[in-house]
Amino acid sequence: MDRRQKKTREAIFRAFTSLLSKKNYHQITVQEILDEADVGRTTFYAHFETKEYLLRDLCADLFGHVTATALGQASCACGGAEDSVFLHLLRHLRQNDRGVLDLLSSENDGLFLDYFRGEVSCLVEGVYGHRLTADLPRDYLVQHIAATFVQTVRWWLAGECTRTPEEVTACFLAVTEPLLIAV
């Protein structure tokens, strides 16, 4: 890809996430993004059809990265292998890697929650897929566990992350364990 394209694309992403940490998605105008990214109007629309497309691309980039690191935790030197994938994910989130945490705040009407929940669903399939109790519809269980994790993160955020990732993981595991077949 042309070096120029890559640079402006990243400048726009950076500007957008920066603005998102300060205000609601719907309150952000394209003009503000242009000013923050120091990019021409024409250029912006050459890269993204609309603001919504920008959002979509950003989410794909961001949450794809989140779960990729979660699954590839072997290559990460920040936790023992016996740790839960979810604990690992929380630890990464706490560092507010790439500003993901800001996007999940209640300010942003849950716009990003669906993306996040989707990614976590894949994670749940991978981690718990073989341990789901057969008493309930499988798709219900998967979405329930994924949604519970996302909601747990939001609860953590609402309390301003005062609790430790270990405590939070314990809560999450406590409410989901009963749904799994013991190994």
Added chain:
Amino acid sequence: MDRRQKKTREAIFRAFTSLLSKKNYHQITVQEILDEADVGRTTFYAHFETKEYLLRDLCADLFGHVTATALGQASCACGGAEDSVFLHLLRHLRQNDRGVLDLLSSENDGLFLDYFRGEVSCLVEGVYGHRLTADLPRDYLVQHIAATFVQTVRWWLAGECTRTPEEVTACFLAVTEPLLIAV
């Protein structure tokens, strides 16, 4: 209150909910509401500061009504007293009382979910408040159970309500029962 005021206020609510059943909140313009409600521009802004205020008022009206009927089920002739409050709520929702279901669809970015979740939290407090296990933070449990109910409803909607309220309630109870102290 002046008869005229009441009539236009209701006309606007009606128009707004009607539009919400057809399209996304963010795609609806004030002009469309005016046309649908057959109300002057000046009049609209005399009643509601902005479209967001209209949304807030509508939610208060709607979800307040939902839980009010849920709690006052004694006065309702549509179910036995031994039924779960949640089953009762689902039955009401299935009739799409006042278009509440449309608002909870995934089209509307979860704008209404927070209102709904808030109402359900009160419900959970009332119904399960004395049966919550002491092993976990109380506020975590309450929000978890409320969020689980809301998410269960969304799952039901995503499947186009093909399952019966009884089945759905069974799912919800199955994943929440383990968190309660037996009576």
Added chain:
DNA sequence: TTGATAGCGAACAACTTGTTCCGTAATCAG
């Protein structure tokens, strides 16, 4: 009946979005 108030319509400024045109500058291929 009468004074108060709600509604209407038209026009308004300010802002936002997405497009077009054209000159400039960076990049890439040969």
Added chain:
DNA sequence: CTGATTACGGAACAAGTTGTTCGCTATCAA
């Protein structure tokens, strides 16, 4: 290095949206 290609920027644009103001009429409550 050179020439063709491509991205960028700036200005201007139409179309649409928001929220306000003005004067007039219809309705209400007492």
